[in-house]
Amino acid sequence: MSKQQSLFDDAPAEWELDAQSQRLVATVVLGEGATGEYDYLVPEALSDRERGEYFLEVGRRVRVPFGRSNRKVVGYCVALETKLVDAARLKSVAEVIDAHALLSPAMLRLTRWMADYYLCKWGEVLEAVVPAGVRLLAGTRKVTLLAVPEDVRETMGQLKLGSPQQRKALDYLAGCGRTLTTAQLADAVGCTAGPIKQLLKKGLIESHEKRVRSGEFDEITAERESPLVLNEDQQRAFDAINAALESGEARGMVLFGVTGSGKTEVYLQAIERVVGYGRQAIVLVPEISLTPQTVRRFRARFDGVAVLHSHQSHVERHREWQRIARGEVQVVVGARSAVFAPTPNLGLIVVDEEHESSFKQDSSPRYHARDVAWQRAQAEEIPLVLGSATPSLESWYKTEQSEFARLDLPSRVSNRPLPDVVTVDLRDSAHTKFSRGAISRPLHQAMVAALRDQGQVILLLNRRGFSTHVQCPACGYVAECPACEMSLTFHRQESILRCHYCDYHEPPPVNCPDCKSPAIRYGGMGTQKLEAEVLARFPEHTCERMDTDSMRKAGSHQQVLDRFSKGEIDILLGTQMIAKGLDFPNVTLVGVINADTALHLPDFRAGERTFQLVAQVAGRTGRGEKGGRVLVQTLSPEHMAIRAAVRHDFEMFAEEDLTTRRQLGYPPFGSMIRILVRGPAEETARAVAEGLAERLKREVTGEEGIRIMGPAAAAIPKLRDHYRFQIQLQAPTLDPLRSAVQRATTRWKVPDGVFLAVDVDPWDMM
DNA sequence: GGGAGAATTCCG
DNA sequence: GGAATTCTCCCA
Numbered sequence: 001m002s003k004q005q006s007l008f009d010d011a012p013a014e015w016e017l018d019a020q021s022q023r024l025v026a027t028v029v030l031g032e033g034a035t036g037e038y039d040y041l042v043p044e045a046l047s048d049r050e051r052g053e054y055f056l057e058v059g060r061r062v063r064v065p066f067g068r069s070n071r072k073v074v075g076y077c078v079a080l081e082t083k084l085v086d087a088a089r090l091k092s093v094a095e096v097i098d099a100h101a102l103l104s105p106a107m108l109r110l111t112r113w114m115a116d117y118y119l120c121k122w123g124e125v126l127e128a129v130v131p132a133g134v135r136l137l138a139g140t141r142k143v144t145l146l147a148v149p150e151d152v153r154e155t156m157g158q159l160k161l162g163s164p165q166q167r168k169a170l171d172y173l174a175g176c177g178r179t180l181t182t183a184q185l186a187d188a189v190g191c192t193a194g195p196i197k198q199l200l201k202k203g204l205i206e207s208h209e210k211r212v213r214s215g216e217f218d219e220i221t222a223e224r225e226s227p228l229v230l231n232e233d234q235q236r237a238f239d240a241i242n243a244a245l246e247s248g249e250a251r252g253m254v255l256f257g258v259t260g261s262g263k264t265e266v267y268l269q270a271i272e273r274v275v276g277y278g279r280q281a282i283v284l285v286p287e288i289s290l291t292p293q294t295v296r297r298f299r300a301r302f303d304g305v306a307v308l309h310s311h312q313s314h315v316e317r318h319r320e321w322q323r324i325a326r327g328e329v330q331v332v333v334g335a336r337s338a339v340f341a342p343t344p345n346l347g348l349i350v351v352d353e354e355h356e357s358s359f360k361q362d363s364s365p366r367y368h369a370r371d372v373a374w375q376r377a378q379a380e381e382i383p384l385v386l387g388s389a390t391p392s393l394e395s396w397y398k399t400e401q402s403e404f405a406r407l408d409l410p411s412r413v414s415n416r417p418l419p420d421v422v423t424v425d426l427r428d429s430a431h432t433k434f435s436r437g438a439i440s441r442p443l444h445q446a447m448v449a450a451l452r453d454q455g456q457v458i459l460l461l462n463r464r465g466f467s468t469h470v471q472c473p474a475c476g477y478v479a480e481c482p483a484c485e486m487s488l489t490f491h492r493q494e495s496i497l498r499c500h501y502c503d504y505h506e507p508p509p510v511n512c513p514d515c516k517s518p519a520i521r522y523g524g525m526g527t528q529k530l531e532a533e534v535l536a537r538f539p540e541h542t543c544e545r546m547d548t549d550s551m552r553k554a555g556s557h558q559q560v561l562d563r564f565s566k567g568e569i570d571i572l573l574g575t576q577m578i579a580k581g582l583d584f585p586n587v588t589l590v591g592v593i594n595a596d597t598a599l600h601l602p603d604f605r606a607g608e609r610t611f612q613l614v615a616q617v618a619g620r621t622g623r624g625e626k627g628g629r630v631l632v633q634t635l636s637p638e639h640m641a642i643r644a645a646v647r648h649d650f651e652m653f654a655e656e657d658l659t660t661r662r663q664l665g666y667p668p669f670g671s672m673i674r675i676l677v678r679g680p681a682e683e684t685a686r687a688v689a690e691g692l693a694e695r696l697k698r699e700v701t702g703e704e705g706i707r708i709m710g711p712a713a714a715a716i717p718k719l720r721d722h723y724r725f726q727i728q729l730q731a732p733t734l735d736p737l738r739s740a741v742q743r744a745t746t747r748w749k750v751p752d753g754v755f756l757a758v759d760v761d762p763w764d765m766m
Numbered sequence: 767g768g769g770a771g772a773a774t775t776c777c778g
Numbered sequence: 779g780g781a782a783t784t785c786t787c788c789c790a
Contacts, residue, residue, distance in 0.1 A: 025778095027778090028778085032779070033777095033779040033780075034777060036777080066778085067776085067779090067780065068781060068782060069781065085778095747774090
């Protein structure tokens with residue numbers, strides 16, 4: 001973010017001082033276009049709150065003339081101050097757009113911090129923080145209301161009017177005791193708009209504009225539930241959060257609790273306290289967990305619950321935002337962007353499943369909601385609770401450094417044991433000989449036993465489609481996406497080859513396009529093929545598949561889960577969407593078809609993700625009387641992430657992985673910025689990436705401990721016809737990296753058709 | 767010197 | 779981000 005430039009480089013000269021005067025000046029940041037802050041004069045009519053709703057205050061949007069052509073642009077008023085300025089050199093604010101501030105001064109500071117931290121424009125952050133529905137004032141319309149001015153009212157009787165209808169209209173309006181629209185007045189008097197226009201023209205009636213809501217909405221209510229009794233561990237965690245609430249300080253806490261340990265009840269009771277103080281709480285949950293049941297759980301305990309997520313209409317979101325801003329809401333439940341909810345008196349932020357990737361936004365501003373939440377908590381001096389069974393190593397390390405407190409919920413509620421987890425070594429020929437399918441002999445036998453005892457089974461396979469590659473055994477040809485050069489997946493239901501990175505698809509070949517051989521082979525296991533295998537092995541049992549392909553229709557997700565919970569489905573198989581948050585007591589077996597899918601990706605978090613996935617899917621079983629088992633099929637049973645997951649030992653995993661990360665300087669022991677350069681022309685993109693790397697290296701010469709790697713082709717080297725190159729920067733602290741990137745990219749124009757994406761604290765390394 | 771097109775500057 | 783201004787190159 002560039003510093004505010006002064007109009008004068010030096011102190012003003014004697015003659016210039018004459019032009020200075022004390023004026024009310026608004027500092028404006030543009031929503032898009034030019035970066036920087038621009039000062040405008042505030043006209044009398046907009047500075048006076050006595051003269052209507054549309055006066056200027058910090059946090060509202062304005063329309064201002066900008067540039068040499070004075071085109072009107074939208075900006076955010078970030079400061080308002082009476083100061084000595086040369087009025088002749090400033091333009092004036094043209095219009096105030098909002099009737100209420102969209103951002104409090106504290107939120108403005110938070111967005112400013114984001115722009116600095118994530119190396120993007122302040123205006124861009126502001127546009128991302130205020131939902132589009134709010135910016136567009138969705139669900140409201142402008143009406144023009146008429147009234148008789150006070151001075152006219154006094155002399156009305158003696159006035160000579162142009163027509164009897166004007167008289168009637170004026171008398172009616174003066175007598176009705178409220179303001180009316182033109183249509184209402186015309187209707188009441190039985191005239192057209194003509195006489196009313198005449199009165200307006202003569203100044204006998206005045207008009208002002210107002211925004212009104214265009215429709216009313218029903219309040220959703222849920223059946224009330226009372227708080228549960230906390231067990232000893234929950235009580236201890238609750239007490240700690242409570243102490244933090246009473247301290248009036250910003251305190252970060254990691255609520256480390258295995259799946260099923262009752263984290264939510266702790267949140268709920270802590271929020272009750274917050275509400276008791278007359279304050280609000282924000283609960284962030286991953287996008288996929290934001291289901292009707294999750295929301296119902298909060299509605300059953302609190303009166304005002306607002307929900308914010310990306311699938312809402314503009315009107316809904318605008319309505320929720322306004323309710324929150326008016327202080328009518330006690331609890332805001334939402335995905336990532338709910339961290340910006342305009343609560344007037346925030347008391348607590350909870351981030352549930354804080355390790356989830358959906359808290360990181362993958363377009364600019366590439367913020368992480370957990371980190372923004374901590375920033376907001378510090379600014380508002382309130383506690384932040386991060387809940388997870390498998391905390392991110394970033395948060396975990398903060399507890400080790402005592403920056404965050406650690407609150408443990410080591411046991412499941414009603415002391416159910418964690419399920420037994422065993423690995424099945426897929427390298428063992430005894431297993432593989434049994435069948436060429438995905439299900440090994442031990443897994444098959446475990447399924448038979450579980451189903452025989454009336455239990456339900458969950459199978460996890462993180463690959464959609466039928467077969468993951470289509471190959472000609474004669475010449476080696478592999479069907480690839482022309483836009484991404486990644487192998488195409490065969491989807492049997494639609495009978496189509498599909499690219500999983502873009503929307504490309506084509507019909508499957510009958511003969512090999514290269515050598516005309518008819519013997520095309522469909523290799524690799526996807527959920528559709530697994531489904532076929534399960535149906536073949538267990539014809540007498542019901543099986544349902546759950547992945548993004550089978551769950552296209554809205555509500556189908558919920559439908560399948562309902563049927564599964566009623567026991568109408570014996571075997572549920574699917575991608576990681578079945579690994580999260582489901583709670584079905586009758587699930588006695590979980591099978592992980594291939595635990596290694598994420599393990600060998602070129603990503604320093606590969607181990608962390610594998611551990612999380614196995615630990616989470618393991619948590620889906622053993623929630624009922626019958627207990628549960630987990631079978632993890634893997635080619636790397638000795639890998640530390642898998643060994644630790646089998647033992648339910650997060651601490652062992654964390655200790656080992658942190659040791660490796662410390663040696664290599666990876667987060668949390670160092671900071672990282674990833675820059676992706678992409679474009680349709682491979683050589684141009686490469687050249688730009690090389691040029692940028694050169695500039696970066698020049699910027700950091702002589703600085704200690706900074707590593708610049710690349711440019712290198714990204715892990716997905718081509719995507720949607722764009723060639724991708726990445727540069728990775730690492731250093732013990734972030735500041736030198738940020739300033740190097742800033743110096744290397746400001747006033748550096750990338751050629752048309754080449755795009756830069758700067759990602760601070762990247763999560764996605766592909 | 768002047769015109770066209772590219773590069774750069776600046777916007778309050 | 780876009781328009782105005784400045785720079786640069788070529789030709790006469």
